[in-house]
Amino acid sequence: MTSAGGIQIPSRLPLLLTHEGVLLPGSTVRFSVDSPRNMHLVSQRLLKGTSLKSTIIGVIPNTRDPEHDTDDLPALHKIGTAGIAVQVVGSNWPKPHYTLLITGLCRFSVSSLLKERPFILAEVEQLDKLEQYTTPATNDASAEDGELGELSQKFYQAAVQLLGMLDMSVPVVAKFRRLLDSLPRETLPDVVASMIRTSNKEKLQVLDAVSLEERFKKALPMLTRQIEGLKLLQRTRKMSPDNEKRVTDVSCFRLNHIYIREDEDDDGDDTAALERKVHGANMPEAALRVCLKELKRLKKMPQSMPEYALTRNYLDLMVELPWSKSTKDCLDIRAARTLLDNDHYAMDKLKRRVLEYLAVRQLKTSLKGPILCFVGPPGVGKTSVGRSIARTLGREFHRIALGGVCDQSDIRGHRRTYVGSMPGRIINGLKTVGVNNPVFLLDEVDKLGKSLQGDPAAALLEVLDPEQNHSFTDHYLNVAFDLSQVLFIATANTTASIPPALLDRMEVLQVPGYTQEEKVEIAHRHLIPNQLEQHGLTPQQLHIPQDSTQDIISRYTREAGVRSLERKIGAICRAVAVKVAEGHRLTKTETSTETQQQQQQMGDKAAPPEMPIVIDHIALKDILGPPLFEMEVSERLTLPGVAVGLAWTPLGGEIMFVEASRMEGEGQLTLTGQLGDVMKESAHLAISWLRANAKTYQLTNSESTSRCACIFIVCLFCFIGSVRPPQVGGIKDKVLAAHRAGVKRVILPKRNEKDLEELPANVLADLDFVTASNLDEVLNASFDGGFPGTSSSRSHPQLSSKL
Numbered sequence: 001m002t003s004a005g006g007i008q009i010p011s012r013l014p015l016l017l018t019h020e021g022v023l024l025p026g027s028t029v030r031f032s033v034d035s036p037r038n039m040h041l042v043s044q045r046l047l048k049g050t051s052l053k054s055t056i057i058g059v060i061p062n063t064r065d066p067e068h069d070t071d072d073l074p075a076l077h078k079i080g081t082a083g084i085a086v087q088v089v090g091s092n093w094p095k096p097h098y099t100l101l102i103t104g105l106c107r108f109s110v111s112s113l114l115k116e117r118p119f120i121l122a123e124v125e126q127l128d129k130l131e132q133y134t135t136p137a138t139n140d141a142s143a144e145d146g147e148l149g150e151l152s153q154k155f156y157q158a159a160v161q162l163l164g165m166l167d168m169s170v171p172v173v174a175k176f177r178r179l180l181d182s183l184p185r186e187t188l189p190d191v192v193a194s195m196i197r198t199s200n201k202e203k204l205q206v207l208d209a210v211s212l213e214e215r216f217k218k219a220l221p222m223l224t225r226q227i228e229g230l231k232l233l234q235r236t237r238k239m240s241p242d243n244e245k246r247v248t249d250v251s252c253f254r255l256n257h258i259y260i261r262e263d264e265d266d267d268g269d270d271t272a273a274l275e276r277k278v279h280g281a282n283m284p285e286a287a288l289r290v291c292l293k294e295l296k297r298l299k300k301m302p303q304s305m306p307e308y309a310l311t312r313n314y315l316d317l318m319v320e321l322p323w324s325k326s327t328k329d330c331l332d333i334r335a336a337r338t339l340l341d342n343d344h345y346a347m348d349k350l351k352r353r354v355l356e357y358l359a360v361r362q363l364k365t366s367l368k369g370p371i372l373c374f375v376g377p378p379g380v381g382k383t384s385v386g387r388s389i390a391r392t393l394g395r396e397f398h399r400i401a402l403g404g405v406c407d408q409s410d411i412r413g414h415r416r417t418y419v420g421s422m423p424g425r426i427i428n429g430l431k432t433v434g435v436n437n438p439v440f441l442l443d444e445v446d447k448l449g450k451s452l453q454g455d456p457a458a459a460l461l462e463v464l465d466p467e468q469n470h471s472f473t474d475h476y477l478n479v480a481f482d483l484s485q486v487l488f489i490a491t492a493n494t495t496a497s498i499p500p501a502l503l504d505r506m507e508v509l510q511v512p513g514y515t516q517e518e519k520v521e522i523a524h525r526h527l528i529p530n531q532l533e534q535h536g537l538t539p540q541q542l543h544i545p546q547d548s549t550q551d552i553i554s555r556y557t558r559e560a561g562v563r564s565l566e567r568k569i570g571a572i573c574r575a576v577a578v579k580v581a582e583g584h585r586l587t588k589t590e591t592s593t594e595t596q597q598q599q600q601q602m603g604d605k606a607a608p609p610e611m612p613i614v615i616d617h618i619a620l621k622d623i624l625g626p627p628l629f630e631m632e633v634s635e636r637l638t639l640p641g642v643a644v645g646l647a648w649t650p651l652g653g654e655i656m657f658v659e660a661s662r663m664e665g666e667g668q669l670t671l672t673g674q675l676g677d678v679m680k681e682s683a684h685l686a687i688s689w690l691r692a693n694a695k696t697y698q699l700t701n702s703e704s705t706s707r708c709a710c711i712f713i714v715c716l717f718c719f720i721g722s723v724r725p726p727q728v729g730g731i732k733d734k735v736l737a738a739h740r741a742g743v744k745r746v747i748l749p750k751r752n753e754k755d756l757e758e759l760p761a762n763v764l765a766d767l768d769f770v771t772a773s774n775l776d777e778v779l780n781a782s783f784d785g786g787f788p789g790t791s792s793s794r795s796h797p798q799l800s801s802k803l
């Protein structure tokens with residue numbers, strides 16, 4: 001068809017890209033729009049325009065999956081429908097959007113895109129003739145010749161047949177009848193396809209049929225299918241006693257995308273089913289009363305009311321909650337011990353305490369008592385132990401991440417008066433696990449925030465308090481739920497930022513970092529087998545020797561736990577999985593020359609990989625890249641004025657290089673780096689102490705001695721920094737960090753000597769520990785041959801640190 005003659009649409013059209021359906025010429029469709037481009041089109045074009053022309057827009061079906069929508073403009077469907085926006089309604093609920101009522105005029109094709117922002121504007125070519133309909137349909141049709149005439153006649157008759165089966169007293173049917181006779185035949189495929197039940201895909205086929213003949217051919221089977229469907233319906237109704245002559249059920253009909261009559265029976269069934277579920281949910285009296293009240297309201301509400309969906313969601317949640325569903329505890333301490341041992345290497349102290357806790361629970365059959373809180377750096381197995389506890393008890397496990405939660409409604413839900421209100425994480429968790437006695441792991445309690453929306457810690461206190469939590473009331477539910485059977489376990493990186501009231505309810509169990517050797521064991525016993533399984537590999541396909549694991553630990557990770565280690569092993573598994581799948585060889589180093597020759601003869605690429613693929617140092621470098629960390633301690637310590645300090649952070653122990661250098665000036669101390677107040681104070685203390693004792697240590701202002709003074713300051717600084725009250729478990733983490741970094745000697749305050757007991761034997765053997773009770777001892781221990789001027793030293797002209 002050409003656009004010659006008839007009404008012309010503007011050659012430049014703003015385009016509405018929509019997922020919501022297909023607009024066909026001659027029908028009116030309601031579109032809800034909320035994408036930025038479409039919103040701009042409405043606000044800047046439709047609402048600003050004053051002429052009729054400005055209400056004409058192009059509607060293009062967006063055939064791309066809405067889930068993959070990005071900001072980029074997708075390839076546009078080639079054909080669209082120009083339409084008049086006859087109504088624009090704006091709303092802010094549930095989010096800002098407009099609803100447009102658009103009547104389709106004619107097809108167009110996109111010739112070129114003029115701009116993409118703020119809304120799409122395109123040069124278009126009109127494809128259908130657009131007439132003012134004055135001529136009766138029948139006359140036009142008889143004018144058509146040949147196949148097209150025949151087709152249009154057939155189509156018209158089928159439409160009449162369909163109407164004949166419908167009840168004319170229904171207004172929409174009467175309207176359809178009128179349309180049928182007054183519209184030109186060529187418009188019938190579009191109009192009928194949009195009125196009968198067709199899928200969007202089918203409508204798209206009709207839209208894409210530019211030639212009229214093709215359009216009739218595409219739409220006719222849809223119409224025939226509808227007729228057949230109605231015939232079937234009539235037949236089944238005739239068999240029933242109260243048969244009706246005509247099909248009055250016009251639910252299959254829709255006009256302007258509004259269902260004329262919803263299937264009320266279905267709806268009735270639906271609420272009846274819901275009511276049955278409410279009675280079957282075994283909920284407490286109070287909750288049941290609320291549900292029945294809501295159900296009563298729901299029955300009176302029309303489905304189109306926004307509140308209908310809200311009430312419905314509420315009731316769905318209420319019937320899904322495990323009011324009285326629980327798993328049976330099966331606690332056998334001996335089995336629990338085996339399971340904990342099988343799941344975790346090392347962490348003996350923690351495992352012992354967990355078993356004690358479980359044993360007490362078994363004897364007391366009550367959960368009252370402190371909540372266990374595992375405190376330690378990331379990746380040391382806190383979550384994993386929590387999961388094992390659930391397994392030993394035969395309970396469901398659910399992790400609730402609290403990091404960054406700063407709104408109490410996250411815990412306790414939003415009141416239902418709020419738009420978009422939801423239950424809190426506790427109730428949501430219960431819905432997810434489906435039982436009322438799970439193990440809930442409250443992850444990262446030290447990272448709770450605080451905001452104007454109330455303190456989440458206060459809400460959490462209520463959850464954890466055994467005196468209160470049997471009637472925990474989520475704001476959304478607004479009825480009490482009994483949490484007393486839930487076993488809560490918390491985790492944190494540090495106790496310092498856990499709100500005191502919360503900390504008070506908890507029994508803190510320290511989970512320190514691992515030594516190099518422990519990590520190797522964990523890797524070989526747990527991480528590697530787990531990762532192999534997750535990647536569908538077997539030990540017969542991939543082998544990581546112990547020294548490669550050592551290499552990964554010392555040169556590719558620097559952490560207290562084993563999380564990066566696990567990730568690196570995962571990366572190796574992925575790389576090997578690809579090789580295995582491709583049938584390529586990863587490294588040649590392990591293959592014998594004989595097999596190499598064979599493989600060369602066969603053509604290297606076709607050769608299957610040598611099994612198992614062994615990850616040696618070369619393969620490691622291939623997969624993980626060059627090492628990320630090198631032993632830097634010995635290198636840096638050769639410089640004068642540098643000492644190693646040990647620090648504790650929530651992520652574990654850290655070594656830090658402290659460097660002092662002298663400069664011209666007034667004797668001021670300049671500190672660089674991000675130092676906390678305590679550290680700054682330590683530095684000032686160090687220099688004051690130095691000034692006060694300069695004479696004793698023969699440090700006058702000469703060239704060589706001021707160099708000594710630098711070394712001196714850093715030693716003092718490090719030491720003073722470390723004698724402040726250490727974190728519980730801090731010494732172990734610090735020493736482990738020193739061991740990781742290859743430090744040989746650790747000087748620590750005498751009163752921390754007892755903490756050394758917690759260290760593994762190999763660490764104790766590898767390091768030289770000096771406990772010092774005064775600064776003289778520190779200085780003496782810090783330099784080869786002692787320090788000049790200290791009581792137990794011989795004078796040494798060239799000082800070199802032996803840390």
Ligand code: ADP
Binds near residue numbers: 377491562
């Ligand atoms: P956290 O909760 O302390 O941050 P995770 O429990 O998530 O750490 O542990 C990270 C990974 O390391 C998990 O796969 C866990 O199974 C493993 N893991 C940690 N410690 C051990 C251990 N002692 N024995 C076996 N696997 C461990």
